[in-house]
Amino acid sequence: MAVRVLVVDKLAATRDGVAEILGERAEVEWASREVAVAQLRIASNSGSPFDVVLLEGEPPPAAPYVQSLATGGARVILLAGGSDPIGLAQKCGAADVVGRPIVASELIFRVARAPVAGADKRRPRKSDVLIGSGTWIKELYDRIAMVAATDVTVAIFGESGTGKELVARTIHNSSPRHDAPFVVVNCAAIPENLLEDELFGHVRGAFTDASRDREGLLAAAHTGTLFLDEIGELPLPLQAKLLRVLQSQEFRRIGDDHDRRVDVRIVTATNRDLEQLVERGGFRQDLYYRINVFPLHLPPLRERPEDIAMLVHHFVQKYRARLGKVIDGVTPAALARLSAYEYPGNVRELENKIHQAMVIANGPLVEESEVSLPRASPAPMLRIDTARPFRDVKQEAIDAFERGYLTELLRLHHGNLAQAARAAGMDRKNLWALVERHGLDRDQFKKP
Ligand SMILES: Nc1ncnc2c1ncn2[C@@H]1O[C@H](COP(=O)(O)OP(=O)(O)OP(=O)(O)O)[C@@H](O)[C@H]1O
Ligand SMILES: [Mg+2]
Numbered sequence: 001m002a003v004r005v006l007v008v009d010k011l012a013a014t015r016d017g018v019a020e021i022l023g024e025r026a027e028v029e030w031a032s033r034e035v036a037v038a039q040l041r042i043a044s045n046s047g048s049p050f051d052v053v054l055l056e057g058e059p060p061p062a063a064p065y066v067q068s069l070a071t072g073g074a075r076v077i078l079l080a081g082g083s084d085p086i087g088l089a090q091k092c093g094a095a096d097v098v099g100r101p102i103v104a105s106e107l108i109f110r111v112a113r114a115p116v117a118g119a120d121k122r123r124p125r126k127s128d129v130l131i132g133s134g135t136w137i138k139e140l141y142d143r144i145a146m147v148a149a150t151d152v153t154v155a156i157f158g159e160s161g162t163g164k165e166l167v168a169r170t171i172h173n174s175s176p177r178h179d180a181p182f183v184v185v186n187c188a189a190i191p192e193n194l195l196e197d198e199l200f201g202h203v204r205g206a207f208t209d210a211s212r213d214r215e216g217l218l219a220a221a222h223t224g225t226l227f228l229d230e231i232g233e234l235p236l237p238l239q240a241k242l243l244r245v246l247q248s249q250e251f252r253r254i255g256d257d258h259d260r261r262v263d264v265r266i267v268t269a270t271n272r273d274l275e276q277l278v279e280r281g282g283f284r285q286d287l288y289y290r291i292n293v294f295p296l297h298l299p300p301l302r303e304r305p306e307d308i309a310m311l312v313h314h315f316v317q318k319y320r321a322r323l324g325k326v327i328d329g330v331t332p333a334a335l336a337r338l339s340a341y342e343y344p345g346n347v348r349e350l351e352n353k354i355h356q357a358m359v360i361a362n363g364p365l366v367e368e369s370e371v372s373l374p375r376a377s378p379a380p381m382l383r384i385d386t387a388r389p390f391r392d393v394k395q396e397a398i399d400a401f402e403r404g405y406l407t408e409l410l411r412l413h414h415g416n417l418a419q420a421a422r423a424a425g426m427d428r429k430n431l432w433a434l435v436e437r438h439g440l441d442r443d444q445f446k447k448p
Contacts, residue, residue, distance in 0.1 A: 002027045003111060005047065006074070010058035012328030013364070014079075018054060021104045022111060026052075029317065031329075035310055036412075038066050038133050044072040045141045046129045047174065052111050053095065054079055072096070076109055085260045105217060107301045128177075130163065130170055130308045131314045136299055140167070147294050148174035153246060153318045155231075155291045156269040158298030161348030164269040165229065167296060172225040177389075180224030183217050188230035196238055197254060218251060221264045230274035231291065232283060239284045241258045246290045266291070281383025301350065306444075310346060315354040316366070327363040334368040336412060340404075341373045403438050410435070415445035 003026045006084070007015045015030035029050075031039045036053070042354065043049055050069030053069045055061060057080030070076050070093075078089040089097035098110050117130050124342060147154055158304050172182040190198050201216030219225060225376045228234070233243065246266065250259045268291050277283040301307065312330055320327050330338065334357075342403040343349045357370045385393055405424075417435070421428040435442065 003052060004050045005029070005092065005111060006036065006043075006050040007053060007054045007055075007056075008033055008069070009079075013054065014054075016326070017102065020105065021102065021107050025108065026111060029350055031313070033065075034147060035041050035133075036410065038310065040069060040072050040074060042129055042137075043281065044129060045145075045201060046170065050074045050127075052077060054098070054111070056086055057081070057085070057097075057100070061092050063091070066094055079357070083207050098214050099119055129164055129314070131310050132304070133310055134304060134306055136304060138309075140298075142294065143203060143294075144171055144174060144298060145170065149176065150331060151265045152294050153265070154267045155274075155293075156298065156401055157268065157274075157296045158269075158271060159270050159300045159346055160186060161343075161346035162272075162298040163347055164298060165227070167298065168225075168267045168269060169226045170228075171267060172227075172265075175225070181221055182225050183218050183221035184214060184227045186229045188233040188238065192235050196241070199238065200251055200253050202239065202254035203256045206253075210255065213253075216253065218245065218262055221259070221276045222262050224264065226264045226266050228266060229267045231268040231269060232270040232274055232277055236282075236284065243284065243287045243290060247289075302347045305339055306411075308350065309335060309411075311350055312338060312354060315351050316358065319355050319358045323358055325358060325361070325363055327358055327366060329364075330357075330371070331368060332368040332412060334366050334371050336408060337368050337371050337373060339411065347378045398400065399438075403440075406438060406440055410442060410445040412441065413445075415442040417442070434435065 002024065003022075005018065005022065005026045005028045007018050007030045007031070008026060009015075010032060012030045015028055019026070019028040020194060029039075038052070040050055040413050049072055049094055051074060053074045053076045055066065055069065055076055055078050057078045059330045061078075066076050075095045076093075076096055076097045077093065078085070078094040079098050079100055079102070080088045082088065085097045085099055096110050098107050130140070133142070146165070154168075154171060156167055158164050169182060186200060187195065189299050197214070197216065201214045201219060202210050204210055204213050228242075241251060245262070245264075248262060249261050251262060252259050274288055274292070275281055278285050278288050310337060316327060319325075338350070338353065345352075353371060354366075354372060356372060361367065361370045409420045409424055413423060417428055417432060421431045424431065
């Protein structure tokens with residue numbers, strides 16, 4: 001099995017050079033220093049940890065940083081030129097060193113010497129990886145890890161495009177059922193009169209067209225996971241049948257005269273407010289309690305704009321391979337543009353935007369002009385409520401604008417006030433006062 005290598009460098013092109021030398025021996029990915037630690041954690045949480053980190057030695061990395069790269073078990077190899085590469089590696093605590101410029105035989109020797117971790121683990125498809133920064137993704141991974149090992153029913157809530165299906169797959173892939181089927185049923189996409197047949201199957205002669213027995217999707221998911229998407233659209237009579245499956249693992253095919261047993265873990269998802277649906281009589285309360293044992297709530301993308309940079313990077317890598325284009329990322333201006341948008345369609349919309357941009361881009365970076373987004377809407381400023389005093393409404397609009405501007409500015413300049421002030425054409429002291437007034441935490445924008 002190939003060694004998994006993460007190249008950590010400013011230049012994504014280093015990845016290509018390394019990948020070419022290592023060939024079939026390795027699966028090589030790239031990350032900048034800022035996102036590398038998170039990328040390593042995500043890879044190891046999703047069951048495909050990196051075995052080796054190839055870290056560019058310029059500027060010399062700090063020892064705590066090297067240590068944080070190694071926490072997941074990866075061997076950190078420094079790529080270093082200069083007169084004393086070994087000394088440099090020792091100083092920062094890297095496990096090994098490869099000289100710059102890279103000599104193919106040396107690179108192969110150093111990398112291949114690293115033992116292959118997790119060789120016997122099932123590796124999910126790379127596209128299965130859930131990306132995010134900040135505490136919400138950590139908590140999500142913790143909760144997934146907690147529930148994956150059990151057969152507990154999971155309910156995933158979130159707006160369209162927030163990754164509900166991806167989370168359902170991640171649960172299945174991290175569960176002891178991962179080798180059994182993962183069956184998706186979209187309750188909204190199948191007409192009501194066919195849904196029962198699809199789910200539960202029928203016996204021959206059950207109705208006019210039933211010339212043969214037919215297994216339903218529930219039976220197809222036996223020993224595996226059944227993902228009931230858009231559960232809020234499940235018709236009431238089927239809700240009763242599903243409740244029975246959840247209570248006793250039993251169901252009956254259409255036209256059958258006896259019950260069958262089935263062993264499935266059920267994961268449901270919806271973008272509707274189920275509680276409200278229960279109140280209005282559209283959803284059974286007992287079923288609601290049954291499926292809501294272990295809820296997972298996925299936040300909309302606009303509530304976690306700090307994830308955008310990582311997601312952009314992830315999708316660039318995904319489509320780069322598919323489109324066969326040498327595109328390493330997006331320009332800072334393009335990223336600023338992408339970060340300023342609200343994404344009503346959430347991650348799926350962001351993914352589509354990146355895909356579209358990469359189709360027209362020539363690289364090496366996607367330009368701002370190649371990103372097609374509705375002009376950043378000054379929505380918060382335009383919500384004008386004439387029922388309230390002019391002064392209050394105006395102050396609110398100004399506050400919203402200042403916060404948005406400062407957040408974006410600090411993100412671009414990694415919390416460096418002097419740099420940010422220069423870019424904004426502001427006095428450093430005034431900028432500092434404004435940042436303080438809005439209670440923004442500069443450290444949050446700092447490079448690791
Ligand atoms: N955190 C994430 N990291 C990486 N990719 C993500 C993430 N969240 C969503 N995606 C990607 O965005 C796309 C949409 O995700 P998914 O289909 O899981 O959303 P959904 O919530 O089921 O949407 P819908 O309600 O419209 O069915 C997929 O291609 C998925 O891989
Ligand atoms: Mg979905």
